[in-house]
Amino acid sequence: MLKHIGFMVGMLVIALLMFYFAVSFESQYLESLVTTGPDITLDAWRELFSYWAAIGIIIAITAALFWFVLGQWVFTMNRWTSASNKRTVWLILGAAALAAALPGILLMPTVQEGGRLAWPFYLINNLVVFYVSTLLLSPSSFKYIPRGASLVRQWW
């Protein structure tokens, strides 16, 4: 049980690191590329960017944690055939994590220039949070379901 809690805490740590990265580096980088115009100040836009980035990351990590809970406590491997459709489940949750970028994309106020540059950041943030946390910390029974996991998870 401790191991399972450790894995979930690890996922949260990945999400926090991603959020810190978004706030500290992404927004700073975007500051140099975005021209807001009269309706909103740059600081306010940055705050909103961080807010929607946080929302996206929270949804992505929730999807990752949901994957962990499903794999650890809901999906049973009593039958070997149960492993067959799990990659589809993982892809659907990954799609949900990506879709979590939509609120930010749709609800961020329009600016004069460079506003759309935030979109790829939202998508990448969510994708990285979901993918890295499931890649490294999926439940043991499904640890190679995330693509590429068999290359990196050799020792745990």
Place this chain on the structure above:
Amino acid sequence: MSYYVIGIGGTGAKCVEAFIHLCAAGLMPDNKTLFSLFVDPDGSNGSLKRAGQLLQNYHDCNQLQVGSTDLFKNDLRIARPDVWSPLQNKPQRLDQFFNYDTLHESSAAHLFDVLYSPKEKQTSLEYGFRGHPSIGAAVMAAAVRLGDEEPWATLRDQISLDVRAAQGAKVILFGSIFGGTGASGVPTIGRLISNEFSPQMNLDRFKLGSVLMLPYFSFDPVKAERLRVDADTFLLSTQSALDYYHRQDELKVCNAVYLLGNETLKPMRSSSIGGQMQENEPHLLELYAGLAAVHFFANDRVQGYPHIARELVNKTSWADLPHDNGFSHLKQKVGQLARFAFAYLAAYHPMLKSINDTGAEYRAPWYINFFKRQKVDLKSSIELELKHLKIYCESFLLWLANVEQSQNDGAGGHLINFNAFAELYNDENGKPDVRLKPPHQFELESFANLLLPITKEQPQAMSLLWERMSNAKVKDSNAAGTGRFVRALYDNCGKISQDEV
């Protein structure tokens, strides 16, 4: 010290079958080599064939490099030929065997007439001695020549090597006392072997043991046959044989003798004088016979006249089964192998086959860890090692189911929860038989409770095993190839079974 196992007759073969399963479960005291041989005039006997196939299968599985573990730990050397018949390349009738026609009116011919009825003299012995030890004893004594022909020559040479090297050798004979082949073969072969090694016996370098089965099964008479085994005479035959052994002190050549019997005779499914049709289902008493052999091999000196019996008349529990390390050790080992066989058939072999057929290897982390990363060729493994293992697992589970069924008198289960993997059905003659379920119909929730009594439900135990297998590591440099996977599965099945004993 090497161990030699000789199964004499159909019942002897069934006892060897039980003994081999116990060896596979790791119940032998050490990992020394076993040497096996069957003696039967009826080489096509169904029970003998089944035991022979099991030995070959055990031998194949023993080639898996599983490292230092109890699973298949004893190397097995199968005699070549694996079955020796006293009638091999010889006339198949008693009168022809002893050239009765050439004796004319000599005193030998008259003695022959006194000892054997015309029916006994003229009946074909193609299917064995038909419950007539008087025929068997004469043929055996005339035919067994240690050193003259195979496999006896190899057996004698091998034992000689062992005793000269001061390692010593232990030989055990299995046979029934109520039939023809076993009743005549055990004392005759025992005497011949002990004569050969009597100096070494005195030096404690050679030991001989016998497991004699008293009546424990019956069958319907085969009506068309003139000379046949008749189950009604089993008790009388046994009484005569025991009386004869006692008066002649026939068994004094043995260092240990185990006599096993049952109060009730279990009706066997098939009635046949011999051949492939004579394939009798395994029985609980053969498990006792296997345990007797384990006891003989584990103890240097069997002293006194210990007597064991089960606690209740109609019920055998694990506590009734004797083992030097206690019944819980026996139960744990049998349970571990049962779980291993169950899990392998129900989940791991099908998954490996699916990966071999369709790919999608990411479904099974243990496959990537034990096969892909270790560069084990799954395709060839499926066709060889994994196939041998599958056959063994099937035979073990079916044997367990039959052992349980052999004592089923309506009082419910005793030792094995066989409904988890096997089912009763009526064969073409309307007689009840046991067969394995298809693996997808195994009751997976019963995985942790294959042995009785059920103490704690663990319906998710298969899932837990999958999880453990996904992270399993084998830190044994002697384990390699497919053997590493097998070892990991066996070890992890053991961890699950510990909860239950």
